[in-house]
Amino acid sequence: MSPSVGRYAFALAPLAAAALWGGMYVVSKWGFELIPPVTLGFLRVAVGAGALWLVVAGRGGPAPSREEWRPFIALGGWVTLTVATQFVGTELTNASQGSLLTVLTPVFTVLLGAAVLGERVTATKAGGMAAAGVGTAVVIAGQYELGSIAAGNALGVALLLAGSATWAGYTVWGVPAVRRHGALRAATYSSLASVPMLGALAAAELWYLGLSPAEIPATAESVAAVLYLGVASTAAAWYLWYKGLEYVPAGTVAVFFFAQPAVGAALGAALLGEALGSGYLLGGALMTVGIWAVSRERAGAPDETPDAAAE
Template identity: 85%
Template sequence: MSATFGRYAFALAPLAAAALWGGMYVVSKWGFALVPPVTLGFLRVALGAGALWLVVAGRGGPAPARDEWSTFAALGGWVTLTVATQFVGTELTNASQGSLLTVLTPVFTVALGALVLGERVTPAKAGGMTVAGAGTAVVLAGRYEFASIAAGNLLGVALLLVASAAWVGYTVWGLRAVRRHGALRAATYSSLASVPMLGALAAGELWYLGRSPAEVPLTVESAAAVLYLGLASTAAAWFLWYKGLEYVSAGTVAVFFFAQPVVGAALGGALLGEALGPGFLAGGALMAVGIWVVSRERADPADGPAESTAE
């Protein structure tokens, strides 16, 4: 595989991650009826981290050095903050407010990538992000009533904003770990580091609610929600998101996040018979053009392949 082909092929990995996240809002909302949000987030990450670790263990290779675990602990902190605020915020908000997470995350990533990593915001990248964002907004406008954004829970909106910023931190500060260890190991060890943190928060949540772990219902529905969130939305999606960082900048990877609501709308149309309307086609086309423009940019010198590509 040539370096150029590899770069563009693996740049599609974040698009696959966005596709897996497309149905996460609905599944998590459904799961909250059965499992408290932070507890559901803990189960999600514990399952995802375990699945990733099994793959890493099966492939063999050295574990990170002791002094490198501080990096993964910090990334685990970003994971913990993301999942806890996202799930509690999702429970408190409506679908229109939840869409803010999708629209703002790429913008935050480009800004922080420029500030922290020195990534260039070229006219092509800025233009492509604008077009993709506009397309996503058109799709969202066709699905949700934006007037209800101000009518919902403001605390939930604030938590979703924190979740968006925390995921940006996981993306931007994770780039060097990805380039050093490869996407699989970086996603695995950062997820493992977050498990005890989320476990402590989940224990606190259950204590606050006056529930014991034994009272969390084990049903077909709750198991299905945890399996989807853990294996698809966490293990697979987080690996794919980091895989893109092996080859392109954080700002370039971020543009694929705009695809999440488009995939969600398409799934709603295909599986639930929801009407898509002309806005979906127009918005989806704009989003695709914007992603295409950004993904065709030549990489900065710092955007080369990872030092370790064992995956």
């Protein structure tokens, strides 16, 4: 594979991540019936971090030094905030609110990328983001009753907004780690760093609810939910998301997030027999145009990263 073809292929990795996240909210809601939200988030990240570590350990190479752990711990803090706010917010809101508020992540990422990394917000990028955002709104409006979007828990909405902002932080502040260590190691060690943080929050949640770990049901459904969230939505998706950052700016990677609700709706139609909304095709077309326009902007991507060739 030529370097240019490989670069474009890896730049599309975040789209695959969005596809894996498409079913995450359905699985999360299902899992909440069996496992409290923060505890489910902890199990998700613990499984995902373990899966990533097995890959890194199998490939060999030195462990991070004490100095190198510092940015990974900071990224682990972003992970902890994202998972905790996202899962509790998802439990407190409905599917329409979750889908709509989550797609604010690209907006936060573009703004942070410009403020922190000095990435340019060109007219093409702004126009593409706007088209993709409108397309996403059309898809969501076609899938849900507009009244259901306005209904729900105000605290849950605030937490989902916070989750969107903190994932943008994980994306933008992860760029230096990705460019230095490669996507696989950056995703692995930031996930590992978050495990004890989320573990402490999960222990506090169980104490507050008066539950012991032994009371968490180990049913086929709960195990399946944790495995999907851990292996697919965490290990694979976080690696693919960071893989895109090896080749394109954070604001460019962010636009692929708009595809998540469309993928979720398509999966619901294919696997659950749910009807697609009347605006799905129109919204999907607008989203595709916007993503295509932004993905063509490759300014600011490095020619080569330390682990890119190896991964």
